[in-house]
Amino acid sequence: MEKVNIVIVGGGPAGLAAASAAYDAGERSILILERDSMLGGILNQCIHNGFGLHTFKEELTGPEYAKRYEDQVAARGIACRLNTMVMDISPDKVVTAMNREDGMFTIQAGAVVLAMGCRERSRGALNIPGYRPAGIYSAGTAQRLVNIEGYMPGREVVILGSGDIGLIMARRMTLEGAKVKVVAELMPYSGGLKRNIVQCLDDFGIPLKLSHTVVDIQGKDRVTGVTIAEVDSTNKPIPGTEEFYSCDTLLLSCGLLPENELSRQAGVEISNVTNGPVVNESLETSIPGVFAAGNVLHVHDLVDYVSEEAAAAGRNAAAYVRGDLVEDRSHEIRLEFTGGPRYTVPATLDPAKMGDSVTIRFRVGSVMKNRFVDLYLDDERVIHRRRQVMAPGEMEELVLKKAMFEKHGETKRISIRVEEV
């Protein structure tokens, strides 16, 4: 069986960053497996700008951002197999994949980096009643049709969900000549970034209706209209608030789901909050030597952070292959949280195994104003930050430094506490 030290599943932003970082950490036996015909993943269809502000201090489009990482991978001569679908990952890291040229083949990997990204929640999973005509698209499918294929999926559009792709597509469809009538959002707050609300809706006069949802889809062959209603605090439609919108298209931007079918097959423990693997400070999953990064781990808002996280996963995978990553995981401390966070990535941390710092990312469950975000090692507060506003649509992060542990001494508990000011 073919042997490769690090197999990276997915050649999107996470996979590319992980590959380059693993190379720079000294690893030379690296293989990226990508199911599409090109590297770059979903960035290829994200032709709007705003990528790379943190990493490159400039505003890039999605394809430009991807190109920088593709160039890094190419410059390092890292092997990639395109049009290659990974079919299975076994608990002992045998990766089974398939393509036209090689057929079905297996590789014994020393380490695996899971970088499969995420998918969009479908209409079926949302249980929206009504007909099932043409004209209902996930926002990402519509984005592909418009930005890659150059076709218009519709002329008069209603968007359900205010996730970032939906907001971006509201602007894109408008720029391409469609009329976006309304964006309805089930929750009382938007699921997207504030900057996207301003730049994609407000600037184009597109109304955002919070606490609203689609309660009916009309049209037997092609969408002819949708009915939107206000919802109460339990998300149930309020009778009498129904409003009909004539349209030929319904776009759905109702959340992204990490795509972890392969991880599950491998036996990786999955969090039922993030739907991504449970990882430690090394971004290592419950299976030693299997790492995860990017949207397969938890859905990010900004690709810059995907790259950063994936680079860490790549370095750690290289360390694992070298034998520098301590296998003993009995000293991992589970991160605790109160007052708002729904999860943390990583979920556990072993101070002895961390590098100079570990970035802890989390999301809150509702919009919160004027809070302190504190991090405690046992009863010592080592981080104290004030946040004017936190929202589920914007990922939070705290950087925990090795020096804090050294100063604190032996640590039994790590907790994040969000409290009102």
Add this chain to the structure above:
Amino acid sequence: MEYDVIIFGAGVTGSAVARYLTRYQAKVLVLERESDVCEGTSKANSAIVHAGYDAAKGSLMAKYNVRGSEMMEDLSRELDFSYDRCGSLVVCLSEEDRPRLQALYENGAANGVRDLRIVEREELLEMEPNISDNAVAALWAPTGAIVCPFELTIALAENAAVNGAEFRFNTKVEKVEALPDGGFAVATDQGSFTSRAVVNAAGVYADVFHNQVSDRKIHITPRKGEYLLLDHTAYGHVTHTIFQLPGKFGKGVLVTPTVHKNILVGPTANDIDDPEGVNTTAAGLAEVMEKSALAVKNVPTRQTITSFAGLRAHEDGHEFVIGEVPEHPGFFDCAGIESPGLSSAPAIGEAVSDMVAARLDLSKNEAFVGERKGILKASELSISERNALIEKEPAYGQIICRCESVSEGEILDAIRRPLGATTLDGVKRRVRAGMGRCQAGFCSPRVMEILARELGKDLSEITKKGPDSPIIVGIVKDSIE
């Protein structure tokens, strides 16, 4: 006469009649208003082959159900469609309902259903650990089965086509008239046709055509059934088809595995006016979720990947209307085909084709080939078989639908074979691309590309399910001055 027989409707019944008719030398035309076979009642139902204990003794429903159920397994081998004799259980939820359970058993035995047995709670719990705490006993029917209704209908139609039957899609029958000297004139929106005999298998519209030639009027009500389809992750929650015996807790819904390893829950039963009213409703979906809990515990309805509604063609008499209209010999009805219509389809096809053959004095078609090879399912091959296939045909190495692991090779087969797919839904029903948990979000643009390439069309001409369901409405910026 242009044709010996014209069949209205390419649903499972029409396709079955067509397939069995090609055992005879006859010029057969099937007229279908939609763009594909299996577009009406046949595509949205419980996908069950009923054992036959339910229909009233002596009824046509009982007769054709029991016969159809007996035929189905052999047919699944001849025509290569997915079929699984998983067995069914009718669960009794209260001691006071026991007499009904006993009556059902006796009715089944009288209908000639084999191997029926009443199982007590202990045994039931072993068979189905997630059965309701209220379950006291169940009728066990080992001959109950599940089938893929798309594959079944497509297989019947394709086999009919290969044996010479002609299919015209996007052709809506408007009027049928008995000609003075025998035979029939059939007016459609695509021109008129004449034939010596007509088989009316028009589903929810069958009463319209029956009533055009007969004074003994029938009346069909579209009876809507709503369903939830759960992800593969829910597979195994039950391993048999679970019905609930109507009784103290009302009438339930069934919970069943499907041949494609999903779980199906439903249906509701609501009479509506619109024969096209296949919309789901908030109330209907809520009812399915609620009732699923009657016989089975903790049905994971949160893992729903899609919901849908189908219409049963319910005749007022709740009985199949099968046979020749007395006023006009040569006009054969297959009307009122509601449950157990899918189970009965092969038996109805066989019987009605024989009636037609007798009426028209058709002779045997010696060239008839009853076997058909289905679309190869690459995922069922061993690695070495699969690699041999990919070497010969590299398209089998390219996965297009990642949720259901469908390769380009399978999609090409679905498009290229007789009565091949021409739409996204057509591909979906033949090979399951788009049938999985992402519901075509990922693969639809790719399947559209393949369809366009294969059919020699522009991407913008590819539709979801026929001419009125375009997916693309123009090119970017085309509406900007």
